[in-house]
Amino acid sequence: MFWRMAGLSTASPVETILDKENFTLEELLDEDEIIQECKALNGRLISFLRERVQIEQLVRYIVEKAPEDAEKTRTFKFPFIACEIFTCEVDIILKALVEDEELMDMLFSFLEPERSHSTLLAGYFSKVVICLLLRKTVPLMTYIQAHRDIIKKLVDLIGITSIMEVLIRLIGADEHLYSNYTDVMQWLEETDVLEMIVDKFSSSDSPEVHANAAEALCAITRYAPPGMMSKISSPSFVGRLFHHALEDSRPQSVLINSLSICISLLDPKRLTSGAYYTYNRQMILGSRITVNAETLDGMLKSLGDLLKLLDISTEDHVLLTTYGELHPPLGKHRLKIIEFISVLVTVSSEAAEKELIRLGAVKRIVELFFEYPYNNFLHHHVEQIVVSCLESKNSLFVEHILKDCNLVSKFLEAEKNFALATVSDKPTVPAEGKLPPRIGNIGHITRIANKLVQLANDDNDIKLHLQENSEWVDWHTNVLQKRNAVENVFQWACGRPTALQDRTRDSDDEDYQDRDYDVTELANNLSQAFRYGIYSHDEIDEPHGSLERDDEDTYFDDESAEVVISSLRLGNDQERLVQQFMLAFSDNYFYSLPFFRSRFHQMNLKG
Incomplete structure (x- = not known):
């Protein structure tokens, strides 16, 4: 005790x-x-x-x-x-x-x-x-x-999150166990535990079972030993996964969670907690990843069937929103397909790029970007896809996104018609009796346009494509550059903190000294403070009813005085105002302080 x-x-x-x-x-x-x-x-x-x-x-x-x-x-x-x-x-x-x-x-x-x-x-x-x-x-x-029947019993109860955690620890998510107890853990690689887990997508209709099965397999892709990893990344296992995902009779949770596993196989460092787990980390646009060629081939075989699910023409479901109607809504399953494509385009694979061009995957996804102008999750993935295409070393891929997808013209058209269209054949329709709202993807269009300008400095093909479009040149000069100037937070005087990715200062002191202060207002405030006795002094008569302060509250040392003066970035007019301010109080409290007294002598304000 x-x-x-x-x-x-x-x-x-x-x-x-x-x-x-x-x-x-x-x-x-x-x-x-x-x-x-x-x-x-x-x-x-x-x-x-x-x-x-x-x-x-x-x-x-x-x-x-x-x-x-x-x-x-x-x-x-x-x-x-x-x-x-x-x-x-x-x-x-x-x-x-x-x-x-x-x-x-x-x-x-x-x-x-x-x-x-x-x-x-x-x-x-x-x-x-x-x-x-x-x-x-x-x-x-x-x-x-x-x-060994314990393994099967654990898999049967994988829908219970606590049981899933035991299974994950057991079959490979604990690197400590496999590195220190190789002999006793080796036999697990010889079991069919991975097949039992993936078959839960077929044998169960519970979304909880599907989500936990995906979480377990994603954990294995990140931490499993080589033997287990080679099995889960094999073409036969990937084919088995897509077979369950593309079955017509299966619920959408099977497709969504199966694609989560595929994404984890392509990018094991990706986080997997939550429905939109990719937003839990800062996105690095254009980053390239490498993957096992056999794993990639197994995925590409089913890519055509997967892209067919992006067709929205056959659905009648209607979703009411604050801005109007969606018929049909994009849905989590289509969003997950687009997320899968966004990871696929970052793979350094000419075969994947060729297949994406042949199937028109990027072109269809760009169309969805404009058909659903308020789905920011979609816009995030489309931006990553477009930037990855533009940064590709494959000139055919760059030409495809610029010419076949007609990217620049679509951006300019959206900028001219920035209100939500009332066309009935579009999936997003404004509410009746209200003015059509402004579309919600202008910010992503601006970011992609700035990326185009940046890449044009080093890529002659992109530069030539932009220069040939006179409408783009005019928009870039009269709209984009002015917009960038307005959105440059370094030019704002309201004290708004800058974004992390835009911050270039390493010192808080530099940021502090770069602020503007209204010296006249500062002098007035201090004048009021002394008038009402907030800062008491022997030579100042304290009016009746003034605030009583302890000595510790009124103490103003040299270090504090240094902050007051050195933190001001002063121009000529501001310097004159500070002089007036210091003169106003030189015979009173401030002159009694050694620091201010020395400054008065330096500025020839006191003999």
């Missing part, structure tokens, strides 16, 4: 219970200090808890659901305390559990299909198993290797 000092310590409630002749496990579990005593390695308590009878009862609290008429302590507190006792990582208790096969059978009986798998108990089970996996790796893996 904490705070044990000679002469000051008091008896712990746990010790009081242990002093009884006949006490029960439940009495200890009901005592709030039991976890603290376990962590403090209370010898009497550990000796009691390590007994097989007690460990068996602790395991039962974790894996068996409480009766409906049970008290709250049995339903909630005892399972929690039992889990915490195991995760205190007391070696003698963990050893007593993991070395007793009957107790391990009882622990993993939680995975049996006929059991009630409540989220609460699943969390406790997961914490205990992960603790054993980290602290008793060899005996636990030896037990699981002798009971």
Whole structure:
């Protein structure tokens, strides 16, 4: 227990219970200090808890659901305390559990299909198993290797997030295990666990199952050992994945999560938490990635069937929005396809670029950019696709985006007609009885246009294409350059912080000294402060009712005075105003300070 000092310590409630002749496990579990005593390695308590009878009862609290008429302590507190006792990582208790096969059978009986798998108990089970996996790796893996049906049971319950976490730790998301326990982990590569996980896309209709299966496979693509990685990136596995994704009878969650796995195979460093997980990191436009050629070929075989899903002509679904109607809405599945294409174009593969040109994938995606002018997720991916195409070393790809996709003309047309079109054959229609709102992709058009100008400095093909378009030249001169000037935050005097990617200063002092101050207003404010006695001084009569301040509040040292003067960026007029300001108070408070007095002498204001 904490705070044990000679002469000051008091008896712990746990010790009081242990002093009884006949006490029960439940009495200890009901005592709030039991976890603290376990962590403090209370010898009497550990000796009691390590007994097989007690460990068996602790395991039962974790894996068996409480009766409906049970008290709250049995339903909630005892399972929690039992889990915490195991995760205190007391070696003698963990050893007593993991070395007793009957107790391990009882622990993993939680995975049996006929059991009630409540989220609460699943969390406790997961914490205990992960603790054993980290602290008793060899005996636990030896037990699981002798009971390989545990892997299948874990996969069957992958829809429970806690169970998914156990599976991820087990099959490759913990680099520590594979580097230090190669022998006991090697057998996992010989199992068909990856196939069992991917087949959940076919055997289950639950979105939670699909999402967790994708999360597990994405984790494997990032951390798995070479043997497991070669299996998941093989053309046969990728083909199996696309087969499930493109089945007509399957829910859209299968397609969305299957593509998440493909994206992770192309770019393993990509984050995978949340529906739009790519926005959790700063996008680096134009960055190139490399990928296994066989993996890429397996994806390209199904690319044509995937792009057919971008067709919106056959859907009748209508979604009402604040700006009008979407019929149909773009949908998460199409957005995920476009995200997949945005990663695919960053792959350094001539074969992928050739296939994208042949299928017209980029052209169709650019059309969607203008058909859905308020979907910023879509605009983000389209910008990444366009920039990746423009930065490609393949001149055919650059020519395709400029000429075949007619990119510049589409931008100029959108700039001229910046209000939402009322054409009924478009998927985005403004609300009746209201003025059509301004389209929402002008900002992305501006960013892409600036990128075009930047790339034209080094690419003669892009430069020539822009110069031949007289309308572009006029728009660039009269609209784009002026817009860039207005949006240049360094020219603003309102104190708005700059974007991280635009910040060039390394010192806070430079940014601080680069601000403008109204010196007249500063002098007036200080004048009011002295008039009402905020800064008290012996030579100033303090009016009745003025604020009472402590000496610490009114102290103004040389360092503070230096900040006042040196932080001002002064012109000629401002210098004159400061002189007047200093003269106004030179006979009073400020002149009594050594720093200001020295400045007065420097400026020849005082003899």
